[in-house]
Amino acid sequence: MEFASSSSSSSSLLKSEPHFIYDVFINFGGEEIGKKFVSHLHSVLLQAEFETLINEENVQEGMKVEEHMRSIAGSKISIIIFSKTYTESTCCLLELEKIVECYQTFGQIVLPVFYEIDPLDVHHQKGDFGKALEEAAHKSYSGEQVEHALFRWSRALATAAGITCWDARYFRHDAELVEVIVSRVQTLLDYSELSITRFPVGLESHMEKLIGCIENHSAEVCMIGIWGTGGSGKTTIAKAIYNRIYRQFIGKSFIENIAEVRNRVYRTDVDLQKNLIYDVLKSTLKVESHGMGRTMIETELSLKKLLIVVDDVNEFSQLENLCGNREWFGQGSVIIITARDVRLLNRLKVDYVYKMDGMNENDSFELFSCHAFGEAKPRKDVKELARNIVAQCGGLPLALQVLGSFLCDRTIEEWESVLSKLKIIPTGVVQKKLKISFDGLSDMEQNIFLDVCFFFIGRERGYVTEMLNNWEEHADIGITVLIKCGLIQVDRNNKLEMHPLLQDMGREIIRQRWPKESAKRSLLWFQGDVKDVLTKNIETSYPGVVLETAFNQQSSLQTSYAFDGNEELT
Structure with missing residues (x-):
């Protein structure tokens, strides 16, 4: 195991194979279907902003066969449109061979569509479909090569026809089928990014170092550990890296705040395994035990190039059951683990451990100022107070964010009060520093914070507001204040979230208030x-x-x- 240094650059793409260029490749045969159904599908995929490769275009552009096959291998998804005229095209059959090869070697996602043809005719090469296949073989080959080609193509057709598919006969019209196909592509690729901090101060240098470690890793699967105290920015860095590189993988999963969410959502390590499998396959599989889960992860994911982030691990079983064996994942996979306890990372034998040290003085001051003033520079009347408060935060991003947000639009007297309280708190006692913001809230706001901390993390903001309005007056205003103070956040689904350290602080407040x-x-x-x-x-x-x-x-x-x-x- 190595500790990461500050070398390398993230400007180049990851070197791991396979290297993806396209999102979708469409394989089909027949001019008529190309002008109608395939043309419509291709158009909608482009409108959805997917990089789409289609075989006819490349023939027109004069693309060499070898280059064309590499492009198929550089596609995350292949959509195969089986039709009555499919086997009339030798080019189409050669493409199918390549698709099946990619499916079996690196887990390329294959989506067959049976357009006005019975799936059994494709699977067993029956009727006119089978006759056209034989004619294509005799037309392109001679002697023993004919039988060899027929064997290869028959096997590829049977393999592709056996994959879960769509039968156009069960749809009212082509537009409905196209909508379903594109919706599935959107679900499988899921190009929505994770939300991170509004003020990404200092993130770039961390990403450069960590992505450099990934690029320099020559083994089939790269495991990176991010280690640091609570509130040091581990999750933020992991999210930033995920957003930067996730499009280079055929599947991905970000399991956030595993130590806390495990009790609230996942409940058991089996649930975590189900979540990982669903994130990658977008399908729910039945998992009844840890052992079954490990077997399914290996069986279903071992060919795929994946990006997996396991955030805030606090038990080795979480790692053991999710990513305990590198052979469970395909070549080029990257696994990022964040933890407060470096021993967990050492036990897993990760390739690199990246230690999150405190922010330097300049970055600390900039981050604090962004939250306190909405810009990197402080107000002149509190500039010196701001510097002194920043110095007391010890470079901890969470403390800088929470205190900066709390002091936004406060009086000089309130700034001075916060500084005086910080000065008497021993170095390293993070919770007491965070509690200064809590102490500055009204009784109503404190009660709402504690209610959210205990019962409403992960719940929709409107629902929480309605529930709390039954107990507290003006809960909607109180929640807005807490958001402004940086004590709670709202995710992209309008659900309330809170940093684990702030949750710990809330529980400790209750325990001290009421023994x-x-x-x-x-x-x-x-x-x-x-x-x-x-x-x-x-x-x-x-x-x-x-x-x-x-x-x-x-x-x-x-x-x-x-x-x-x-x-x-x-």
Whole structure:
């Protein structure tokens, strides 16, 4: 294992094979179908902004056979349009051979379409379809080569016809079929980028170094570990790299904040395995155990060039069950893992560990200023205060972001108060620094923060606002304030998110405010506390309280309880 250095550049494309040039290749035979259905499909794919290769165009351009075959191999998806005239074209059959080869060697996605022909006729080369195949072989070859060509083409046809497909006879019209095909292509390729920070200060240099490590890696599968304290920017860097390079892979998966989300969404490592498989294949497979999941990952993904990011790992089992063996993934795959504990990365034997050190003074000041003032330069009246606050943050991006957002539009007196509180907090005590922003909120805003922290991460903003308006007045305003202060975020699906360190801070605030034995305690997280409330009939002070925990850590079964203060707990 090596620790990454600052060499290399990300200007060149990754060197791993296969190298993708096109999104989609359309294989078909027959001039009539080319002018109608294929022309329509090609047009819609181009409108959807997919790089599309079509065989007729390259014949017109005089592309050499070898170059044409390389282009097919450089396509992520091949759409095969089987028709009655398909086997009349030797060129079409040679392309099919190449497609099947790519399907079997590096997992190229193959989408067959049966256009006015029975799939069984293609699979078994029956009727006029089979006769045209024999004629094409005799027309192009002689002697023993004829039988050899027929054997190759028959095998390729049978393989392609056996892949999940569309039969045009079951669609009302061509436009409907085209819409379904293009929709599937969009789902499989999914070119939507991950949302990252509004102010990407210092990101470029980190990306240059990490992508350089990937480019310099000569092995079939490259594993990169990003190691650093909470709030140091590991996830942000991983997202930035993902956005930069994901189009170079046939499949991808970004499993974010695995340590926290595992309890809330995935529940078990089996669910994580299902999520990985679905992200890549866009199909749901039945996985009943860790062992079955590992077998399925190897069986379904071992040929494909993939980009996989596993974020914020805190248990080795998460790595063991998702990416424990390099042979589970195809040549050129890149696996990026972020963790606070370098021992997890060492145990997996990653190729490089990239340590996230604190931001330098200039970048720290710029990031803080962007959040506090909306630009890289501070207001003159608080410039010196800003520098002193930045110095107390120790180069930690999360602290710079949260405190900068909190101080936006605040008075000089409030700035001075924040600085005085920071000065008495020991170096390295991150949560107390973050808590300064929480302490500056109104009681209503604090309550909303804690409610979101405990119950509403990953829920849609409108739903959360409606729920909280039943408990707090003006919850919509409170949520807006929390967003402005950098304490919660809204993702691209309008769902509320929160940094794990801020969630930890919220839980610690509750534990300090209301000790375990306090009858006034209204929010519970730790499973032992919830057990006590449920089994000992302990009252809580919060009407309509929701208790959320995982009673059985072995199975990670997450259970939610809702009751009001007048109900008897059972």
